[in-house]
Amino acid sequence: DTGVSQNPRHKITKRGQNVTFRCDPISEHNRLYWYRQTLGQGPEFLTYFQNEAQLEKSRLLSDRFSAERPKGSFSTLEIQRTEQGDSAMYLCASSLSHEQFFGPGTRLTVL
Amino acid sequence: AQSVTQLDSQVPVFEEAPVELRCNYSSSVSVYLFWYVQYPNQGLQLLLKYLSGSTLVKGINGFEAEFNKSQTSFHLRKPSVHISDTAEYFCAVTVRGGGNKLTFGTGTQLKVEL
Numbered sequence: 001d002t003g004v005s006q007n008p009r010h011k012i013t014k015r016g017q018n019v020t021f022r023c024d025p026i027s028e029h030n031r032l033y034w035y036r037q038t039l040g041q042g043p044e045f046l047t048y049f050q051n052e053a054q055l056e057k058s059r060l061l062s063d064r065f066s067a068e069r070p071k072g073s074f075s076t077l078e079i080q081r082t083e084q085g086d087s088a089m090y091l092c093a094s095s096l097s098h099e100q101f102f103g104p105g106t107r108l109t110v111l
Numbered sequence: 112a113q114s115v116t117q118l119d120s121q122v123p124v125f126e127e128a129p130v131e132l133r134c135n136y137s138s139s140v141s142v143y144l145f146w147y148v149q150y151p152n153q154g155l156q157l158l159l160k161y162l163s164g165s166t167l168v169k170g171i172n173g174f175e176a177e178f179n180k181s182q183t184s185f186h187l188r189k190p191s192v193h194i195s196d197t198a199e200y201f202c203a204v205t206v207r208g209g210g211n212k213l214t215f216g217t218g219t220q221l222k223v224e225l
Contacts, residue, residue: 033212041218056210
């Protein structure tokens, strides 16, 4: 069990650029979650997958955001035409039952 | 929809003193409750969880929490804190039988001083 990993750990981009983050969950976990955390706030749910199916998306997930989990293993979160308001920590978590295991996060800074 | 309130944004405490971090939740259906800890520039680590059974749950690092259904609370306690407990603590809920997405509070910064 190597834990949940996320890449990159940090990303600095200019406004208007596209970015993609990757999450590798714990291998036997069938559920995978994405959250966003801004400074001074708790994480906010974005979306989750059960195996390869995306079962729920938050209203926070605008049309510029898309997430995939093509083979039910790793997942990617893409943000198109980034805005300064997208600057945040993006957290990934995986689970088999009730307990979610979190990765270290990807910190996005949009200049 | 469910919500979580952590009224204390910061809690300063001296080392070896007891501490309580407060958490209240709101939900129209039954929930599971969690406390997570976040150290600087790291992800979240589960401290403890309440799923069912005994309302007093014990977690890692000497922390415990008590589920109080009538007061819709799940306060976190530790009888004697250490400098290494300095971190951000988040209370979270998820709906029973749902997709297990977590709803978090805004967090409490615990600062342990010598």
